[in-house]
Amino acid sequence: MKVGVSMKLSTNQLFWLITIMEIGMTALLTISDAFKKSGQAAWMSITLAVILSLGVTYVAAKLSVLFPGQTFAEFAPVIAGKWFGNLLLGSYLAVWFAVGGIILREYSDFVNMSLFSKTPTWAVMLMMIAVMLFCVTGGIQTLGRCSEIIGPFIVGTILLITVFLSKDFHLFRLTPLVPMQGLVGITQGSISVFSFLGESVMVLMLIGFVSPGQRTITAATGGVAMAGILLVVMSLSICMVLGPVLPAYLIYPVYSVVQYVSVMEFIQNIDVLAVIVVILSIFIKLSLYLFITSYGTAKLFRISKWKRMVGVAAAIFFLIAMAPRNLVESQVKFPVFWKEFVLPIFIVGIPLLLLIVGLLRKSRGKLSAP
Amino acid sequence: MKRKAKKTFIIMLIFVSLLCGCWDRKELNDQLFDLAGGIDLDREKRECYLISAQMLIPAKAAEGQESSKSDYFLETSRGKNVYDAIQEMQKYLSRSMTRAHRGNLFIGEALARDGISEILDSYTRDPKSRIRTDLWIVKDGTALEIMKIKYPLEKMPAMAPIKIHQAAGGEVGTSLVEYLIASRGEGSYPTLPVVKMVIKPELGIPTMTFYGRAVFSHGHKLLGYLDYDESHNRGWIVGLIDSSVLTVEAPGPVTGFISNPKSKMQTTLLKSGSVKTEITIKGQITVKENDSPLDLTDESNLMQLQRLFNQEINKEMMQLIHKVQKTLKADVLGIGETVYRQHPHYWKRNRDKWDSNFVDSEIIIHPKLEIKRIGLQGSPVHVK
Missing domain, CATH: 3.30.300.210 (Nutrient germinant receptor protein C, domain 3)
Structure with a gap:
């Protein structure tokens, strides 16, 4: 297959893609969980989660760099044997389809909650899918360029909101610094955040598009670190405004705290900014999932033109998104499944194992550069 | 083939966006801004709330001119809980009520003694209702009495306590959050600011004053007051x-x-x-x-x-x-x-x-x- 310009990513684009994709959902859905488990030490939980996911991202990126110019869809059969490699690829694709669909659902639930009341969920989803299709059919570089604009905007908005909130900060709400729930609490609080940040394993499918020889690993881990720092800042400001207990009872603490902004009785009701940040972030994340699933499926079934798969993949996303009957299934049960099943196996286990196998085989010279 | 697909795609996009616009269309002309509310216990039927709301008369606000008539009107309704009562109130209103701009909520003393835990949920759950709200307890009276007072300095009389509180050196807009933090915090009892209706004998007309703070038990029941x-x-x-x-x-x-x-x-x-x-x-x-x-x-x-x-x-x-x-x-x-x-x-x-x-x-x-x-x-x- 001819690799055109539309299938190239720069390291800068990779960095922003990862940052944006990591920030939105994680901030929206997991901060509450961290507060539930570790109270005012939530920021420590999140820091721990960021460190863990930096490790995971490093492993996935390192593994990808072993095979320059190849994505996971291409090197999985090489590293694990044809049959087993395709099985691996198939199961990863299944996971990515599932999470893509669920994110689409969570997105439409959030948008419906904050902006609409009568608009049916499917219409919100179709709107998003339409934009995703438009973007993804342009190739990975379209996404990359989008992210170079959206990324700085998101970072700027988050910092701006933090500045607006700063007059309501009460430093003493962070004390006592000793985590009262102990190390166990901190670790438990970090798992949710880690499981969301760990979605960065998708770099397995992205690094192949970055031209080899650049500081790819730095860009990928840097993206996670950037998102991580923003998350820590957000959790600190939530704790200083709402205290350590209240956020645990709120489904979207970030959204509630943005509603709280009031500067000089003039800058108020800016929650729409938060909605925009979330929508943009989820747009990039979903488009990435749509891209890697359609590209991966095409490789798996040896379809020469991957763009033909985009429509099919989008349809699958839509069907999965319509499947959960209520908020509990999409926002409580699925994250539990993700935390207990996907996190240990697909995010931590398999990439680490493959990296070890890859390194061993490389050192014995069995893997030649393509 | 490819052309056709593109065309269908664009048409679909237009349709979807148009449909969305129609479903949740909210014209400013159909909105009514509820700027202050009051909740009392309904004396005739227990387990029932009497709510009152002060709402801006849109045309008056738009003209921006001084006129002898007031800029607001009062409406009341009853219901089993806050949202129920709001829906009941909607039956009497030609425009749909918007809760997002309400900054003040008054609670009658009888209701406060009975416990306010039931009404709090409505203010933290509804995304249209801001968390930046001031809750007030009305000492020796009902919320309705406060809402009825004609206060000459503010367009909306119910906004007066906020300004009085602010002029007296207090923080504004934080009382709901402070209440929730204290009620969930370590060993603290939550408090809320208090207003009181007074009739000065030398003037003979009712006005309102910022009285102090009301102290609540862990069970959200009024325990007593701190004076100014x-x-x-x-x-x-x-x-x-x-x-x-x-x-x-x-x-x-x-x-x-x-x-x-x-x-x-x-x-x-x-x-x-x-x-x-x-x-x-x-x-x-x-x-x-x-x-x-x-x-x-x-x-x-x-x-x-x-x-x-x-x-x-x-x-x-x-x-x-x-x-x-x-x-x-x-x-x-x-x-x-x-x-x-x-x-x-x-x-x-x-x-x-x-x-x-x-x-x-x-x-x-x-x-x-x-x-x-x-x-x-x-x-x-x-x-x-």
């Missing part, structure tokens, strides 16, 4: 005020304006197992009126006056502490929170006993007020 001075001094201790005024007899009254009011709380654990709390009160005094014969340019006089100010604040603070410990038996000074922050491990073991420990715990005030400015003259000009 007490709640102001409490605000000094917990850091919620930005100025204060103090008058002493020197002999003859001397009044000082206190800027930069600050406080510092230090807790120590005693061997007996109880907690000793030391509160340092700081502030800078500007003498505003001196009706005593003291010449303040004389240093010994100044120091004597400073001592008097410190004695006075000590006395007032001790009165507050006595009331809080012995009458209300409720920690509204954030001492439990401070123990938790300063001695987390002690707190973990003893937090369940705090309510009874607090009542007997030792609290000491260290007043450290300083006179910084005395105005334009030393002794009063007219005193020989």
